[in-house]
Amino acid sequence: MRKALVLAAKAKDPRPNPYVGAIVVKNNKIIGAGFHKKAGEAHAEVIALDKAGSDAFGATLYVTLEPCRHFGRTPPCTDKIIESGVREVIIGMTDPNPLNKGAGIKLLRNANIKVKVGVLERDARKINSAFIKYISQKMPYICVKVGSSLDGKIATRNFDSQWITGPAARNFAHKLRGKFDAVMVGVNTLIRDNPKLSGTSKNIKIIVDTHLKTLLKSRIFSAGKIIIVTAKKIIDNKAARLIKKGAQIVSISAKGGRVNLRVMMKKLAALEISKILVEGGGELVGSLFDEKLVDEVKFFIAPKIIGGRCAISSVMGEGVSRIDKAIKLRDVRIRRLGKDFLVEGEV
Numbered sequence: 001m002r003k004a005l006v007l008a009a010k011a012k013d014p015r016p017n018p019y020v021g022a023i024v025v026k027n028n029k030i031i032g033a034g035f036h037k038k039a040g041e042a043h044a045e046v047i048a049l050d051k052a053g054s055d056a057f058g059a060t061l062y063v064t065l066e067p068c069r070h071f072g073r074t075p076p077c078t079d080k081i082i083e084s085g086v087r088e089v090i091i092g093m094t095d096p097n098p099l100n101k102g103a104g105i106k107l108l109r110n111a112n113i114k115v116k117v118g119v120l121e122r123d124a125r126k127i128n129s130a131f132i133k134y135i136s137q138k139m140p141y142i143c144v145k146v147g148s149s150l151d152g153k154i155a156t157r158n159f160d161s162q163w164i165t166g167p168a169a170r171n172f173a174h175k176l177r178g179k180f181d182a183v184m185v186g187v188n189t190l191i192r193d194n195p196k197l198s199g200t201s202k203n204i205k206i207i208v209d210t211h212l213k214t215l216l217k218s219r220i221f222s223a224g225k226i227i228i229v230t231a232k233k234i235i236d237n238k239a240a241r242l243i244k245k246g247a248q249i250v251s252i253s254a255k256g257g258r259v260n261l262r263v264m265m266k267k268l269a270a271l272e273i274s275k276i277l278v279e280g281g282g283e284l285v286g287s288l289f290d291e292k293l294v295d296e297v298k299f300f301i302a303p304k305i306i307g308g309r310c311a312i313s314s315v316m317g318e319g320v321s322r323i324d325k326a327i328k329l330r331d332v333r334i335r336r337l338g339k340d341f342l343v344e345g346e347v
Contacts, residue, residue, distance in 0.1 A: 001092055001120045004062045007035040007044070008127055013202070014038050015181055016274040018065055018131040022048040024086070026059035043068070045077045049084045057085035064124045066095035066117070069104040078107045088114040092124030096136040129346075133295060134274040139265045141275045143180070143296040144285050145173060148314040153306035154282060159192050161312075168338030169300040174198075176298070180277040182206050182227075182268070186284035187213050194219050197279070204273060208284055210258045212238050214247075221245050227268075231259045261291050286317020289327060297329065298344045300337070 007021030014020075014036050022044035024032035032055075034047025042050075045067050049056050067077040067089070081089060089108055094117060095101050108115050125132065130141035147165045148154050155161035163170065177183055183197045187209035196219045197205045205226045207214055212232045220226055226247040231254035232239075239249050252267055253260045268276070278285060278294075288294050299314070320326050329345030336342075 001062050001064070001090065002123075003030070003033070004044075004064050005092070005120065005123055005127060007033060008064050010035050011037050016131070016134060016272050018128045018135075020044040020063065020065045022061060022063040024048045024052040024056055024059050024061050026052075026055060031055050031059065043077050046080050049080055049086075052084070059084075059086050060088040060090060061086045062090045062119075064092040065128065066091050066093065066100065066102075067104045067108070068095065068097075068100050069107045070099050078104050081108060082111045082113065086113065088116070090119050091115065091117045092119055093117070093121045093128075096132045098136070129295065130275045134269060138269050139293075140181070140269050140273050141296070142265075142278060142288060142294050143276070143298060144278045144288065144294050145176065145298045145300070146280070146285065146314040147173065147300040147302075149302055149304045149306040151305050151307060152314050153308070153311045154280060154314045155192075155312040156306055157308045157310040159312065161193060164304065164306075165300045165302045165340045166338045169302070169340040169342065172337055172342070173298075173300060177203055177277055180275045181273045182276045184208065184276050184278045184284075186281050187211075188283065189279070189281035190218055190220065191215060192281075195279075196220060196222055198223070206268070206273075206276065208259055208261075208264070210254065212236075212242070212249075214242060216241055216245060221247075227271075229259055229264050229267075258287070261287060261293060265293060280314075282313050282316035286315045286319065288317075289315060290317045290319070294347050296344070296346050298342060301341045301343060303339060303341075 004021035004023045008019040011019050017039045021035040023030055032048040032052030034044050036044045045063050067081055069076045069078040105115050133139055133141045149164055182204035184206040187207055190207055205220050205224055207228045209228050210231045212230045214228055227250055228247050229250045234249045234251045243249060250267055252263050327347060332345040334343050
């Protein structure tokens with residue numbers, strides 16, 4: 001199963017599908033192995049069984065995720081498994097997809113195949129934490145990325161922010177974008193910093209802009225797909241000009257005079273956006289924490305003190321009223337990047 005998990009992680013971009021690895025074992029030897037590369041291509045079990053060929057009869061199949069029994073972009077994997085003649089299937093975790101949850105296991109058992117579930121389940125769930133949230137809650141997985149001073153500031157009182165962290169941290173953060181479907185910022189950050197938000201060609205740029213203040217001259221229009229989420233009616237001249245510049249305008253309901261973030265996330269998930277990297281600013285980040293929408297954080301911290309009651313903080317919003325209600329991170333990791341530090345963990 002550990003080998004299957006290592007295989008699963010080799011996929012560069014299976015989103016919105018999960019990371020899955022599979023290995024066929026017979027007489028204590030691996031006779032077939034594979035992993036799911038991307039949506040629309042063969043699933044891991046099919047690849048592994050094809051490599052094993054007729055030798056799969058009587059073998060054991062190890063797979064990190066419950067095999068599917070429904071038609072999606074590809075045929076059901078359970079059909080292939082039953083036809084192969086394997087005697088046992090060992091599964092890392094049950095499929096969180098309501099269309100298949102437990103059904104694939106039941107079908108295999110009905111075909112007189114021995115099934116064991118939950119082997120290295122924690123590892124199997126961790127590699128697919130984004131997929132689990134996306135498929136079960138119909139919400140994207142949200143990672144907040146912050147670059148701040150030691151005292152939690154992302155800009156001075158005069159809004160100067162370039163550069164708080166050093167080249168090593170910035171390069172790491174830039175490469176991080178490639179692991180996400182989209183990069184998100186609030187409109188105030190867009191206007192103040194005018195970032196390109198460049199990552200990979202597949203990255204969607206999402207701007208949270210309640211009142212449609214996005215400037216037509218913003219550098220985000222240089223390339224890539226752009227989604228502007230607003231609470232304003234889109235039938236006006238500004239919207240028409242933004243659309244002409246290449247932006248997709250998504251208009252949703254407001255909450256407290258701002259874009260309803262929970263409704264926004266549901267809408268983005270419906271557009272098959274499964275994993276979002278949020279890069280600021282402080283109000284957007286704080287509001288996401290207030291709404292309990294954040295799954296993971298990556299704080300790049302420079303050993304610098306900015307100070308100032310009017311300097312911009314990395315996390316604003318309402319915040320908590322009591323220390324015992326503070327958000328606590330799990331599986332915290334700390335590493336050094338040049339002169340800076342990266343603190344990351346799950347919420």
